[in-house]
Amino acid sequence: MTKLEFLFRLEQGLAGLPKEDIKERINFYGEMIDDRIEEGLSEEDAVSEVGEADEIISQIINDTPLTKIVKEKIKPKRRPSALEIVLLILGSPIWLSLLIAFFAVIISLYASLWSIIISLWAVFASFAGCALGAVISGAIFACFGNGLIGVATVGAGIVLFGLSVLLFFGCKAATKGIILLTKAMLLGIKKCFVKKGDAK
């Protein structure tokens, strides 16, 4: 890949970020490539040493706060005309509620992910609680009541305890997974904003 191709891909990938930021990044990576070429590397080698364009784009988007990206996206490119302002105000019952709905959907997605975690842990807690209850009540029953039924209850309690240990590790893994998932979701949302509709 040539230097120009590399910088062009970078520019395309970052299209949703503030213009100033993009320019600074392009200059920075351009300088890095030029310095390597000056040292004797071929253009191709210099570009590949700087890194994979897509990876760099992902990292930059990850480092940029979501608020900055959204702000850049909704910034009007020119002053709106009087007609547009009137339409904007008249249309507010529609777009305002759509906007609220959009954020409500994101928040509810997030909330439902966390409610999955809470319910998983609740299942674990109930298993552990039942195990404890069964062992204690079974032991009392075995001593003062029907021996056979008491021993069976203690046994059931021990089985429940074993299951709850397995559940504990399952819950832990699920929590970790969902945290990773929310991080990926955030990057995905950011990329939606950064990628222009006309970009390939």
Added chain:
Amino acid sequence: MDIQLKRGLLDVCVLAAIKDEDSYGYKIIKDMKPYIELSESTLYTILKRLENANMLTVRTAEHNGRLRKYYRITQEGTKRIEEFKQEWNEIMSIYKFVTKEDDGDDKA
């Protein structure tokens, strides 16, 4: 390594790379290479952070018919390096305490 700790260490490394003379992006990476690998993207983020914290200043100068950015350490930046050396003395004494038993000092 802990991300916060590593971030702080890299900041000081970059300051150390420009402490004796002004330097530019590629030279900073080359100078640090024998000690620590640094990607371009990471360097960019660190330089931005240090500039915002007034620990370095940036100037653009012409070099071989193109523009190149040079970074110069400020008083604030030099102070940060001195602070780091001070902190490191404390960390080293904690390290000595933590690894005391491993060295067989307990047998004495």
